[in-house]
Amino acid sequence: MDIEDLKNYLRIDHTIDDSLLEMLKETAKAYILGTLEVTEIDDKRFEYAICLLVSHWYEFRRATSESALNDIPFGIIPLIQQLRGVERE
Structure with a gap:
């Protein structure tokens, strides 16, 4: 995914x-x-x-509480869990 695709999203x-956005994208990937x-x-x-993840971090980049910075939106967790084993299948 390039930066233009991300900006379009x-x-x-x-x-x-x-x-x-490039830094957030690389951080999300890692x-x-x-x-x-x-x-x-x-x-x-x-x-x-x-x-x-980039959307969440970009929107809350000026978060006023530490929990807002650390919380991962619920919908992302099941998505990541679905990816477990994809490379191992």
Whole structure:
């Protein structure tokens, strides 16, 4: 997924936050791969999970509480769980 696909998902039409979005995308990718204990995965759900995490982190980048920074939205967790074993099948 490139930055333009991500910006389209987030409905962002400017370039001001491109470097932030790129950093968030790479962080989301590392987070998911680390959770799954794999180095790569080829599945559309993986790209969607990245979009969801980036969206959450981007929207709450100015969170006023620590819990808002640490909480992962509920819908992302089952999606990541579905990805377990995809590479091992």
